Amino acid sequence: MNLQTLGWQPFFQQQLTLDDYDTSVVARVSAHHRSGYQLLTEDREVTLAVHDSLPSMTVGDWVVLDKQMQFKRCLDRSSQFSRKAAGSKLAEQKIAANIDTVFIVMSLNDDFNLSRVERYLALTNEAQVEAVIVLTKADLCEDSYALAQQVQSLDAMLMVETVNALDPSSVQALAPWCKTGKTVAFLGSSGVGKSTLVNTLLQDDTQETGGIREDDSKGRHTTTGRTLHTMPSGGVLLDTPGMRELQLANVSQGLSDTFAEIEALAAQCRFSDCSHQNEPGCAIQKALQQGQLDERRLNNYLKLQREQARNSASLAQLRSQDKQLGKMIRSVQSENRARKNK
Structure with a gap:
């Protein structure tokens, strides 16, 4: 087995430093369990236990380890x-x-x-x-x-x-x-x-x-x-296991690419905030009436748009809450250190 047979490509090669070639080992995450990650190198399998110091990784990630097989960093992802x-x-x-x-x-x-x-x-x-x-x-x-x-x-x-x-x-x-x-x-x-x-x-x-x-x-x-x-x-x-609840979030560009013809029609509507229901000058409703657009496809587009907007807003709120919590923790830690130094 070599790195290429593990999926190694120039995109990842460019992220290595000269020091990495002498002091490090490259591995790919092959499985993720609750207790840790399984990694494959060119000549062995390595297990990394889940730890707060590790970044959030997933199957397919490339990581750099030291010679003792300890985690150093995760390489940027191509996707x-x-x-x-x-x-x-x-x-x-x-x-x-x-x-x-x-x-x-x-x-x-x-x-x-x-x-x-x-x-x-x-x-x-x-x-x-x-x-x-x-x-x-x-x-x-x-x-x-x-x-x-x-x-x-x-x-x-x-x-x-x-x-x-x-x-x-x-x-x-x-x-x-x-x-x-x-x-x-x-x-x-x-x-x-x-x-x-x-x-x-x-x-x-x-x-x-x-x-x-x-x-x-x-x-x-x-x-x-x-x-x-x-x-x-x-x-x-x-x-991958069957995903019965594949809820979309932060995929606005993906939806635009998937339903490109619908978004092209939407750009022709008379009103920029057209809901594509009963407004005059709605290019989408006109296409439906003329049989140029499938109603099932339109309904699914609108459904997925609502879902991704709702989930994206929820995740954005979560990230904001996490940032505020982090600031509060750092503030408390700073105050504790200040009191100890007095």
């Missing part, structure tokens, strides 16, 4: 994926870092949902990472071609591949994105066949797979953690 933490918890959760391509996996049975694809695309576009839509379980669908065309209609430039996750020759369609030095990640809801696809790409039964539930034709959730794997093709694969 980062994060979300609002699932549930009501007010926090931002990092999902992965330094990804080159995201395989957005969706099955062609009852899981098929264009609005969910748009949600993942907003996240991927915000990170400025290439997205490939991977459609699985075509054998359970009567007209896979028609559904694939629906996905393609979201964006003429979008890469869409239909594969049989159990067939290595079919999965070979994904090979161009899995070359040495490249890191790919999987996003998708539970049970769409990600684990089966991972096993085929790795040529190993690394991930446990589950069958199909008879009541709703959906697969069972099997992956429980984010981990890095090296592929026989030379690339690096990051598998």
Whole structure:
């Protein structure tokens, strides 16, 4: 194993100093558990226990260690994926870092949902990472071609591949994105066949797979953690658990890129604060009436806009509170030191 097979690229190389080459070791975070981080170097696996002195890291991060395998610093990221933490918890959760391509996996049975694809695309576009839509379980669908065309209609430039996750020759369609030095990640809801696809790409039964539930034709959730794997093709694969509550935050540019044609229409409305409902001169309503815009797509755009605005405001409030708390703690510590010195 060498750094390139772990996904090392010139972007990270440029961040090293001459001193780093003599006194340091470069490693990549391969797994993140509650108790600590697992890291891979060129010749060993290292474990770092979670400590207050460590920055917040995630799977895919590159770090610099000293010769005793102690943490020195984390390198700047080429990309980062994060979300609002699932549930009501007010926090931002990092999902992965330094990804080159995201395989957005969706099955062609009852899981098929264009609005969910748009949600993942907003996240991927915000990170400025290439997205490939991977459609699985075509054998359970009567007209896979028609559904694939629906996905393609979201964006003429979008890469869409239909594969049989159990067939290595079919999965070979994904090979161009899995070359040495490249890191790919999987996003998708539970049970769409990600684990089966991972096993085929790795040529190993690394991930446990589950069958199909008879009541709703959906697969069972099997992956429980984010981990890095090296592929026989030379690339690096990051598998993620199914994210049932992928709430968007701070992805305004990603939404603009995902719904570019809607935002272009909005710019033509008579009023700059048009809500696109019943205002006169609304270019979006006109496009709807003329059949140039899909109502489902518009409704999802407005829904995701509201969600990301709400979550972004909540996280901004949290950051402000954290700053105020930090100032208060530093003030108390300063006063305590002043009293001790008297």
